[in-house]
Amino acid sequence: MVSNDFPPLIELRGIRKRYGGGDKPEVEVLHGIDLDIRAGEFIAIVGTSGSGKSTLMHLLGCLDRPSSGSYRFAGEDVSTFGTDELAWLRREAFGFVFQGYHLIPTESARENVEVPAIYAGLSQDERMQRATNLLGRLGLSDKLNNRPNQLSGGQQQRVSIARALMNGGHIILADEPTGALDSRSGAEVMELLRELAGAGHTVILITHDRDVAAQAQRVVEIRDGRIVADNTIEIDRYQDEQEAFLHTRLSSLDIAQAREDSGTPFWQGLRETIRAAWxxxxxxxxxxxxxxxxxxxxxxxxxxxxxxxxxxxxxxIDQMGSMGTTLMYLNSSVPSTGGPAGMITEEDLDEVARLPEINRVMPVIGSSILVRHQNVDKQIYVSASSYVMPMIYSWQVAQGRFFTEAEDRKLAPVVVLGYQAYRSIFPHLSDPVGQYLLIGTSPFEVIGVMAERGAESGSWNYDDMIIIPYRAGRARVYQAKEQPDFTVMEGVSMDQVQEAEDAVKALLLERHGREDVRIGNAAAKLKxxxxxxxxxxxxxxxxxxxxxxxxxxxxxxxxxxxxxxxxxxxxxxxxxxxxxxxxxxxxxxxxxxxxxxxxxxxxxxxxxxxxxxxxxxxxxxxxxxxxxxxxxxxxxxxxxxxxxxxxxxxxxxxxxxxxxx
Structure with missing residues (x-):
């Protein structure tokens, strides 16, 4: 038998438990419970339904806290433990066996047994091996992968016992373990509990059945929340040396670890959680x-x-880019202070072209003029522009070529046709290069055809125009023009268009002495x-x-x-x-x-x-x-x-x- 030479493993003093309070009536279930449980005891707490035995079990197993009184485990005051420390104590010291088995329905028998070890931080291989061994000892080697609904009641209860032993099961708390079983299965479970007690586990059995309770070493009777009897059945089960070993093993749990416990390693817990979640x-x-x-x-x-x-x-962006996202349009205007409109000279444009914010400058003169070829007479927009026009407008040449800077400088009488202009003037000619047009009264040689482009919103149709060099246009077609109709300026980047515009205005203000120009830009429209x-x-x-x-x-x-x-x-x-x-x-x-x-x-x-x-x-x-x-x-x-x-x-x-x- 267990002697009294060693202090109790569990010591309850004046334990009370009340429910309710506030706007609900207060009910006291336990009334000043005093109870000592020693290492290695097999104790049965017996009582009728409503006597408070289940509440006492919850307090013993640290599932609940008392309303008042003292609970000491291995000499430590459990009332000072936080929720995580109580979880550590349940994991390391207790193993629960419930009347309803309380197995997780989605997990197999082996996985149910492994659950306590997951929270103890055991590796997957260790968990599997230990769970397999425990189930094998309990005769369930062939049921490892069965889920609870595929097991009988007795088999489920054995799985529950194996789970209680997974982390050592120093203290087995069995709540009506035979209540839901037939007599044969119940007898098997009680035999298992007796074997566990004989192997040194502290077994606390909660039951209403006195015959079941009589199989324990000690029977504590509870009635109306009070202990009314505490009888020890004299069974010579332990020698003094064995008891000393059990007390040392069970009462020397390092409770200090509870405050330092970090639980399951993160990645290990993550893997297990993902598996269960999936x-x-x-x-x-x-x-x-x-x-x-x-x-x-x-x-x-x-x-x-x-x-x-x-x-x-x-x-x-692409569409606008083909029309020039960095383009600005320079025109002369009447100053706000009055006076004649400004005059933009070639020297002004040369200075503008030298600004670091400006990439290219293209003066333009244009209007609708009668164009003749043999028996074809058409009013077509004739644009006198510089050689940089294809680069500024990202406009490709489909046939032939565009005129060069040298041809522009030498007033060469050459012309490049827009695609639609080409089709209307030369409807049956596949290659018009080398043909001549009479623009106004001046002949011009066709040297190229531009690729089809389309019309820019709010402007002319690019395809329905013809382009001649700027200087040749002023000399041969637009002799009356003293300055460009407008000038296209290309900034170095879209992000610097505003800076380029400000730089041009400042330059021309300095040169003209007044604000007599206006500048618009495509970037603003694009923005x-x-x-x-x-x-x-x-x-x-x-x-x-x-x-x-x-x-x-x-x-x-x-x-x-x-x-x-x-x-x-x-x-x-x-x-x-x-x-x-x-x-x-x-x-x-x-x-x-x-x-x-x-x-x-x-x-x-x-x-x-x-x-x-x-x-x-x-x-x-x-x-x-x-x-x-x-x-x-x-x-x-x-x-x-x-x-x-x-x-x-x-x-x-x-x-x-x-x-x-």
Whole structure:
């Protein structure tokens, strides 16, 4: 028998437990319980329903806290322990065997047994080996991968006992372990408990059955929240040497570790959580798919909408670029102070061309003039421009060539045709190069045809014009013109157009002594269009983000439902040593896993939709940054909207969670 030469492993003094209070009536369930339990004892606490025996078990197993009184474990005052320290004590010292087995339905027998070791930080290989050995000792070697619903009641209870032993099971707390079993299975379970007691485990048996209680070494009877009897059955089971060993092994648990416990290593816990979460998602795959749908649509929408916006924006840039995004247009004007209009000379333009902010300068004179070729007479816009025109307008020559700077300087009578002008003057001629036109009264030789370009908004049709050298035009066609109709200036970059404009104004103000010019630029028009496109893109992105937000709310609703459905599982995990952090991280990672999967599918769907849009010739430009951003937003959505359900799960009362249906 166990002697009294050693201090108690568990010592209760004046333990009271009350429920209610506030706006609810207060009920006291335990009334000043005093109880000592020594290392290696096999003790039965017996009482009728409502006597307080289950409440006492919850207090002994650190699932609940007393309202008052003292609970010392191995000499340490348990009332000073925080929730994580209590979790450590449950994990390291206690093993629970419940009447309802309390196995996690989605896990196999082996995985259920492994649960306490997960929170103890054992490696996967160690867990599997130990769980396999325990189940083998209990006759379940062939049931390792069976889930609880594939096991009989007696088999489930043996799995529960194996789980209680996983971390050593120094103290076995068995709550009505035979209550849900037939007589044969019940006898087998009691035999197992006697064997465990004989092997040195402290066994605390909670039961209402006096015949079951009589099989223990010591019987404590509780009635109406008070201990009314404490009888020790004299069984010569231990020698003094054995008892000393048991006391040393069980009462010397390093309680200080509870305050330093870091629990499961992060990556190991993450791997196990992802495995469990993936299984839950697969079991509830229809519900999971519906939850994922919101995230998938949100992520795909963000990617596609912004890709369309960026593609359209780039299309505008390209279109405007072909018309000159860095172009400015210089005209003379009447000063605001009055007087004659300004006069822009060739010397002015030479000085403007020397400015570092200016890349090219092109004076232009143009008007509609009668053009003849044989029996064809047409009024066509004739533009006298410089040799830089193709470079400024990014306009390609389709046939022949454009005139050179030397030809411009020498007043060469050459002409280049716009595509439409060529088709109207030479409808049946495949190559007009070498033909002559009479422009006004001066003959000009055709040296090239420009590529088809189209019309710029608010301007002439480029294709329906012909171009002659600027100096030849002034000398041969526009003799009355004293200055250009306008001058096109090309800035060195789009970002510096405003600086270039200011530099030109300052130069001409210095040269003319007054403000008698005006400057317009295509960059301002492009900027306005791009700002409009950006606004539309932001609106499209906002709409897509709203759908992502809706998906996040769906995740939160499903996780709240999951917490309600798995409340008992949460209680089981807490009873086996899970800390608040473990429960919080488990449900938070589950929520994030949903959004990670949804985000991945959303990115793939967005790429597929984008590929189809490209096939249909809709301008689309994918951005890797947008895809990463959309995916990250999905994950962050899971983190944000999964936090509240996860926190709710982590703050559940273990006793309440275990008693849920």
């Amino acid at each position: 299984r839950i998602m697969w079991i509830h795959r229809i519900r999971t798919s519906l939850t994922l749908l919101g995230i998938v649509i949100g992520v795909a929408s963000v990617i596609v909408m912004l890709a369309i916006g960026e593609g359209t924006k780039q299309q505008v 306005a269009q791009l700002e409009t496109r950006d606004t539309m893109t932001r609106m499209l992105g906002l709409v897509a983000a709203v759908s992502l937000l809706v998906g996040g709310i769906g995740v939160m609703n499903v996780m709240l439902m999951t917490v309600r459905e798995r409340t008992r599982e949460i209680g089981i995990r807490m009873a086996t040593g899970a800390r608040e952090y473990d429960i919080l991280s488990q449900f938070l990672i589950e929520a994030m896993l949903v959004t990670i999967v949804g985000g991945t599918v959303g990115v793939l769907l967005g790429l597929i939709i984008g590929a189809l849009l490209i096939f249909w010739e809709i301008p689309v430009i994918f951005s890797f940054g947008v895809m990463i951003g959309a995916f990250s937003c999905a994950v962050i959505t899971g983190l944000i909207f999964g936090y509240m359900p996860a926190r709710t799960a982590a703050r559940l009362d273990p006793v309440v969670a275990l008693s849920s249906e």
